[in-house]
Amino acid sequence: xxxxxxxxxxxxxxxxxxxxxxxxxxxxxxxxxxxxxxxxxxxxxxxxxxxxxxxxxxxxxxxxxxxxxxxxxxxxxxxxxxxxxxxxxxxxxxxxxxxxxxxxxxxxxxxxxxxxxxxxxxxxxx
Amino acid sequence: xxxxxxxxxxxxxxxxxxxxxxxxxxxxxxxxxxxxxxxxxxxxxxxxxxxxxxxxxxxxxxxxxxxxxxxxxxxxxxxxxxxxxxxxxxxxxxxxxxxxxxxxxxxxxxxxxxx
Numbered sequence: 001x002x003x004x005x006x007x008x009x010x011x012x013x014x015x016x017x018x019x020x021x022x023x024x025x026x027x028x029x030x031x032x033x034x035x036x037x038x039x040x041x042x043x044x045x046x047x048x049x050x051x052x053x054x055x056x057x058x059x060x061x062x063x064x065x066x067x068x069x070x071x072x073x074x075x076x077x078x079x080x081x082x083x084x085x086x087x088x089x090x091x092x093x094x095x096x097x098x099x100x101x102x103x104x105x106x107x108x109x110x111x112x113x114x115x116x117x118x119x120x121x122x123x124x125x126x
Numbered sequence: 127x128x129x130x131x132x133x134x135x136x137x138x139x140x141x142x143x144x145x146x147x148x149x150x151x152x153x154x155x156x157x158x159x160x161x162x163x164x165x166x167x168x169x170x171x172x173x174x175x176x177x178x179x180x181x182x183x184x185x186x187x188x189x190x191x192x193x194x195x196x197x198x199x200x201x202x203x204x205x206x207x208x209x210x211x212x213x214x215x216x217x218x219x220x221x222x223x224x225x226x227x228x229x230x231x232x233x234x235x236x237x238x239x240x241x
Contacts (some may be wrong), residue, residue: 031199033150033195033198033199034198037195039157047241048176061162118149122156
């Protein structure tokens with residue numbers, strides 16, 4: 001007897017049911033976030049290049065294609081945030097003395113921190 | 127048992143996931159939508175934004191918010207590509223992904239230091 005039989009996995013396994021599909025969508029949100037972060041890097045570089053470069057870049061960001069990208073990226077980022085925070089208690093069990101902190105408290109504090117930090121950042125920038 | 131680098135990449139992935147979850151949505155709203163569309167009068171005027179971005183704390187924040195999500199993507203994407211069927215190129219994919227994240231981090235450091 002040689003190797004145990006390994007059933008081949010079809011490449012479209014993630015299209016076979018909704019749970020697998022949503023998993024793949026969740027993983028792919030990281031691509032949109034990475035692209036966005038590169039766009040931020042370009043923005044900083046444009047700031048360093050002076051007012052004209054900066055304004056030209058803002059004009060580029062205002063084109064329909066870029067706006068559509070950012071709306072899709074925002075949806076992806078929100079999906080990442082929500083699924084991430086909901087998983088937080090599974091990733092790290094927090095105990096106070098003997099008792100475990102309930103999941104809802106951990107998830108709730110993550111969401112609260114998210115909202116507070118977002119408002120703070122928006123307030124600083126705007 | 128063979129020593130693995132996995133914990134390093136996983137830790138960066140986890141940190142990147144937290145940073146991305148907390149800050150990316152609002153940043154997209156600000157730089158991707160509000161700024162280009164000119165939603166708040168003078169908020170995105172050059173002098174103001176340049177001063178804001180140039181502050182040492184801003185530079186540090188921007189570095190973290192660029193670098194860590196790149197490592198988050200790298201770790202997540204390398205496994206996703208394998209899940210999509212590219213099992214054979216497993217090592218090349220891992221090197222390319224982490225390499226890209228390291229490159230992006232280096233570029234971000236350079237841009238932010240010289241800003």
